[in-house]
Amino acid sequence: MDHDLDAHLADAAAAIVAAVDLDEVRALDAELLGRRSVISTAKKRLGGLEADERRDAGRRLNEVRAELERLLDGRRTELESDERVHRLESERLDLTELDRGRRLGHRHVVTRTWEHLEDLFVGMGYTVVEGPEIEDEWHNFGALNFPLGHPARDMYDTLYVDYGESMSTLLRTHTSPVQIRVMETTGPPIYSVMPGRVFRSDTADATHMPVFHQIEGLVVDRDTTFGDLAGTIQAFTAAYFGADFESRLRPSYFPFTEPSAEFDIRRPDGSWLELGGCGMVHPEVLRACGLDPEEWQGFAFGFGLDRLALMRHGIDDLRELFRNDHRFLSQF
Numbered sequence: 001m002d003h004d005l006d007a008h009l010a011d012a013a014a015a016i017v018a019a020v021d022l023d024e025v026r027a028l029d030a031e032l033l034g035r036r037s038v039i040s041t042a043k044k045r046l047g048g049l050e051a052d053e054r055r056d057a058g059r060r061l062n063e064v065r066a067e068l069e070r071l072l073d074g075r076r077t078e079l080e081s082d083e084r085v086h087r088l089e090s091e092r093l094d095l096t097e098l099d100r101g102r103r104l105g106h107r108h109v110v111t112r113t114w115e116h117l118e119d120l121f122v123g124m125g126y127t128v129v130e131g132p133e134i135e136d137e138w139h140n141f142g143a144l145n146f147p148l149g150h151p152a153r154d155m156y157d158t159l160y161v162d163y164g165e166s167m168s169t170l171l172r173t174h175t176s177p178v179q180i181r182v183m184e185t186t187g188p189p190i191y192s193v194m195p196g197r198v199f200r201s202d203t204a205d206a207t208h209m210p211v212f213h214q215i216e217g218l219v220v221d222r223d224t225t226f227g228d229l230a231g232t233i234q235a236f237t238a239a240y241f242g243a244d245f246e247s248r249l250r251p252s253y254f255p256f257t258e259p260s261a262e263f264d265i266r267r268p269d270g271s272w273l274e275l276g277g278c279g280m281v282h283p284e285v286l287r288a289c290g291l292d293p294e295e296w297q298g299f300a301f302g303f304g305l306d307r308l309a310l311m312r313h314g315i316d317d318l319r320e321l322f323r324n325d326h327r328f329l330s331q332f
């Protein structure tokens, strides 16, 4: 019997090791340990043996049974772990694969210009302030020294809002009203920039849009001069465009600055493009904001943000920025 059991154990061990999947292990388990297995059958025959023999044969059967259980358990664990590795492998998602060819958007070139300019001025010690897009007549014109009925108001093709008294509320035509709001609420010294969206009933063409963006600058301090203004414009335009560009300051007129000038930059074709207006804050404007012009002087400038982007990126038509053709916009 011992010999038979040894041979049975050897065959069973070989079959267990050769099992290729858990179903096969399950079948072997039933065959080797079930009611009709060699072990169970041998156990049933124990009753016909002498007491001593029965005890030895019984012990040996239990050992073989335990060994078979150990071998089956071991193979089961091995196959389960193989199966898990297999499943993980087949379910693995290659995320780099998914991402390939997918195009990510980015911020619009005007937004990036806005942020870039803010960064330049913050680096020069300026604060950034924003004001309302719907303005009252006082902040957009009156406080800026445009008397009522003065032809200077025609410089800005104003879009009025049907609210309150006739022509009392409007879509701001420039960012200069934010100067007034800053002077009304903050005492000097003031070093602020005010970017924002502005509106005029202008017809869209290569250099004009009815809705566009400006960045206003305002400095109010003691002993501020036109030289400080020119130096500031030189510093920020050089930082924005790099040193290699040609520009000029040309005398001009704004009711809220005296003297006033316009800043132009030379295009690749040799023509000049006006980028902004500037000047020394008019004494009447300082007074309207409760500041004594004998004590405080200031300078201000207002640049077309979209035109700055146009020049920096070599775009020749402003309308391209707002057609929302992503093939065009994705270049910047």
Ligand code: FA5
Residues within 6 Å of the ligand: 173, 174, 175, 176, 200, 202, 207, 208, 209, 210, 212, 213, 214, 216, 254, 257, 260, 274, 275, 276, 277, 278, 279, 300, 301, 302, 303, 304, 305, 306, 307
């Ligand atoms: C003004 O708006 C003044 N507030 C600027 C200023 C501020 C002067 C502070 C003095 C002191 P102007 O109308 O020239 O000025 O406009 C300023 C800039 O806005 C222009 O130089 C141009 O770059 C831009 N701009 C004007 N109109 C349009 C438009 N329709 N589309 C796009 N950009 C425009």
